[in-house]
Amino acid sequence: MVFSTGSILHTRTCHDADFDLTLIKRKANCDKAAREHESLMRHEDRDQIKKLSLFRDMPEAAIDRLLAGCYLQRFPAHVVLISEGEPADFLHIVIEGGVELFSTWRDRETTMSIARPVSTFILAAVIKDAPYLMSARTLQPSSILMIPSGNIRAMMAEDRVFGAAMVNELSASFREVVKSQKNVKLRSGVERLANYLLQLSETHDRCAEIELPIEKKTLASLLGMSPENLSRAFASLKAYGVVVNGGSVTLTQPGDLERLAKPNNLIDDPQS
């Protein structure tokens, strides 16, 4: 017998959302035919969107065509936006808030990554016209821009600049996942946490109090461990000057922590 207990590290119990996206999608599909070239969003939102790096270099007219039939929608927290296995109807872009990408298998669940403004997610599925490999849910109240997959594919065929932007976006996502996998396969839980904290503190001054941007439960899953284990990982980092106070963390001895964490650009640097 291989397994007595069914379960393994860093998993979470699945739970469904209480918010129904079906209506929105149906609406999108109906409306699309009727008013192909009219975008369903306010003008100030449009202007903001045009500034995104994905669209920045495109001619105005092309952007308008791309945004035809789009939705910019506000969602409450904890809404499931997409479920893995579904066909990729829309490219999603987080405009505001935050989105958790997660996967499930049997009774287990794991966080794959967190999408923050402004970034696309599940672009690869849209381009390949393949089922989503991950599910997505909002972490907080969030604005999501949804562009019909057809628009994306049409634009790719048409506009070289847009194609180049896609290639860049895809390359970046690819490298991000590779780094994340290196992290999981090469490091222990404590090491992953140490590096995560150092990475977080990067943007602020070292030694300053930093706020965890996600719940510990989610962080545990993101780092590939159980919540209990994360709690203990924090405890064992106390010896390296990590002071936890609810959701805020202070690194009192960043040098020591760094000596333990041994951060590496080819794993931890979001740029490289």
Added chain:
Amino acid sequence: MVFSTGSILHTRTCHDADFDLTLIKRKANCDKAAREHESLMRHEDRDQIKKLSLFRDMPEAAIDRLLAGCYLQRFPAHVVLISEGEPADFLHIVIEGGVELFSTWRDRETTMSIARPVSTFILAAVIKDAPYLMSARTLQPSSILMIPSGNIRAMMAEDRVFGAAMVNELSASFREVVKSQKNVKLRSGVERLANYLLQLSETHDRCAEIELPIEKKTLASLLGMSPENLSRAFASLKAYGVVVNGGSVTLTQPGDLERLAKPNNLIDDPQS
């Protein structure tokens, strides 16, 4: 203290190659200026390469430009082709043989994936003009096509069809890594092995004797476990009809194995 022993699962001791690539690269860079539009390969090879899906839809002339300054080179087994952290000088394509992509951190090493003919590797690094995130070494004597990164980037700017092919390739790679990460984060070692074996047997008739395409040591690292543990994983799959004989494996009760493995298209199917 967090760690008494320095090490963790699925790692391998690093070892260097005895084969020097520096010469080849230097040669490539010198030659390039001199004979920009002449490709350094035999005509029969050229013809074979033009049939690759990446290049199939490109005009003949464009292919010739792309292949200018390329090398099609035979390498013995266990040669390190690229090392992580190096700048991405060449796009590599496995024409024959097999290449292991691996990563290291501290004294640990892990196999990230295996590239088989005909496929590119480290395309994202080439496009982003960023350092390689993984190292690569031949598993067997192999033919590798090396295209200068500049050619790729130039062609992308120029040819829309090529751009589209790149996007497809990148999307596919991205989805592959995502699946691989789901595999690692959601499954135990035994489950990963079970699914690997089922996947292998997919191409052949079930129940037929199949040959492991890589050494067990490498397989262990690919699946994210120690060699010892792989050995034991095989042993515990005996109860599910897995008969191992050196490098060949027979699944005598594929039904039972499948009930254990619970394969899932969104993890195991290379197509989806």
Added chain:
DNA sequence: TTTCTTTTTTGATCAAAATCAAAAGCTTCG
């Protein structure tokens, strides 16, 4: 063939991390 080296297997032990259980903190909401 014999020898040397590397891979694989097996056994014993240890460490990391999951699970189970329960208490302690937080939020939310009537």
Added chain:
DNA sequence: CGAAGCTTTTGATTTTGATCAAAAAAGAAA
């Protein structure tokens, strides 16, 4: 406020899987 429902923490226990050691098996080289 207080009850209900989370999340987080802490403790005890178990499991998975790594490590160490050494034997067996398989290749490679002399």
